[in-house]
Amino acid sequence: MTAFQKRSDYLPFSKPTIGDEEIAEVADSMRSGWLTTGPKTQRFAEAFKNYIGCKYAVPLNSATAGLHVAYIAAGARPFDEIVTSAMTFASTANTILHAGAKPVLADIEVETLNVSPDTLKAVFSPATRIIVPVHFAGLPCDMDPILKLARERNAIVIEDAAHAVGAQYKGRKIGTIGDMTVFSFHPNKNMTTGEGGMVAGNDEQYREQLELLSFHGMNKNAWKRFSATGTPHYAIDIPGFKYNMLDIQAAIGLHQLVKIDAFNRRRAELVKRYYEAFSGIEELGLTKKPSYEHLHAWHLFAPLVRSEKLKIDRDGFMQALKELNIGTGVHYRAVHMHPLYEKLGFRRGQFPKAEYVSDRIVSLPLFPSMTEKDQEDVIAAVKQVIAKNLNK
Ligand SMILES: Cc1ncc(COP(=O)(O)O)c(C=O)c1O
Numbered sequence: 001m002t003a004f005q006k007r008s009d010y011l012p013f014s015k016p017t018i019g020d021e022e023i024a025e026v027a028d029s030m031r032s033g034w035l036t037t038g039p040k041t042q043r044f045a046e047a048f049k050n051y052i053g054c055k056y057a058v059p060l061n062s063a064t065a066g067l068h069v070a071y072i073a074a075g076a077r078p079f080d081e082i083v084t085s086a087m088t089f090a091s092t093a094n095t096i097l098h099a100g101a102k103p104v105l106a107d108i109e110v111e112t113l114n115v116s117p118d119t120l121k122a123v124f125s126p127a128t129r130i131i132v133p134v135h136f137a138g139l140p141c142d143m144d145p146i147l148k149l150a151r152e153r154n155a156i157v158i159e160d161a162a163h164a165v166g167a168q169y170k171g172r173k174i175g176t177i178g179d180m181t182v183f184s185f186h187p188n189k190n191m192t193t194g195e196g197g198m199v200a201g202n203d204e205q206y207r208e209q210l211e212l213l214s215f216h217g218m219n220k221n222a223w224k225r226f227s228a229t230g231t232p233h234y235a236i237d238i239p240g241f242k243y244n245m246l247d248i249q250a251a252i253g254l255h256q257l258v259k260i261d262a263f264n265r266r267r268a269e270l271v272k273r274y275y276e277a278f279s280g281i282e283e284l285g286l287t288k289k290p291s292y293e294h295l296h297a298w299h300l301f302a303p304l305v306r307s308e309k310l311k312i313d314r315d316g317f318m319q320a321l322k323e324l325n326i327g328t329g330v331h332y333r334a335v336h337m338h339p340l341y342e343k344l345g346f347r348r349g350q351f352p353k354a355e356y357v358s359d360r361i362v363s364l365p366l367f368p369s370m371t372e373k374d375q376e377d378v379i380a381a382v383k384q385v386i387a388k389n390l391n392k
Helices: 020-032 039-052 063-073 090-098 117-121 143-152 204-214 222-226 247-278 314-323 339-343 352-360 372-388
Strands: 056-060 081-085 102-106 128-132 156-160 180-184 197-201
Touching: 020 247, 039 056, 039 197, 039 247, 056 063, 056 204, 063 090, 063 156, 063 180, 063 197, 063 204, 081 090, 090 102, 090 339, 117 143, 128 143, 143 156, 197 204, 247 372, 314 372
Parallel strands: 081 102, 081 128, 128 156, 156 180
Antiparallel strands: 056 197, 180 197
16 A cells, blocks of 8 residues: 655644535625624524424524533522533533633543443532533434433433534433533534534523523613614613623525535534544444434544554654645543643543543544545555554
């Protein structure tokens, strides 16, 4: 086999797929004179709600904002414990601190990278008030037993579905299952609004709080105040935040939403080829399908670099790919291994599976506009880096 040569251009690990429709819609907003929250944000929230099949959808400027307001809307109080995964982006836990509550972490399963009913149960206490399963890489957690556990303990379930727009659990769309579900539209995610997020749900009791919290605690948004049919008066009910989504963002989202299922199908096709290429390579750990019926959103293709079988570690593997002009990412360093969480008393050794994963996980390029040739390059480069670094 001839050696794989460095690519002439850099292949990023992720790239948003933006069409002329998105560009024209943003230009339309710019020309219209209405840039902030307005008619397009309303249309986008309505379209997203219909896509998910839930009762409400509250648009925000990020999923981080969504998690923050969801915890508060769920009634988080100081000293309440909010349990989430040790393997997530830090904002899932940081926002627990923002809400004034106590973050509690649960270990994951190495096979799925998700928390399980058992790992959650292991860290429950009488102070557990909210449970935040993270659908890692777009694979739905086992929600039925998680909901059962939560109900037994009177805990509220807020799903972190930042990776999981379009995912399904036992035929139900993510967004219709827990008490509230938070989605992200960051540019790396399965669909984007530039930056953005959405809190979706079926239980209307949270909706008003979410809306108030996302915009100053104001009982009318700017659109209702300044549009032809609005009135200029408003009242502040609670000290809310400035987390509203702009019409410029919603303009992108309106067109991304039409394409999300096609984007996810393309991701699944690419992942199938990765599995075919890598399943015989024991130095790469791939996630396994859980036995329950599900539709994976494949936000990430993130194998584990089994450094115990290689002469290089994960970072060495990433560096070798970078030298071949192939981009990678780390999603994520386990939450408790960040200095902030060490200061809060967490330490290495508490969540061995999350630590094993945190030291080895690498995101390989995966995005809908990736070509067959791009993927062949990644496969050839990965195989070459592994073959050169076997631990003989
Ligand atoms: C699991 C998870 N939760 C929350 C977030 C926060 O999303 P956003 O960037 O929209 O605030 C991310 C983003 O990377 C994430 O991966």
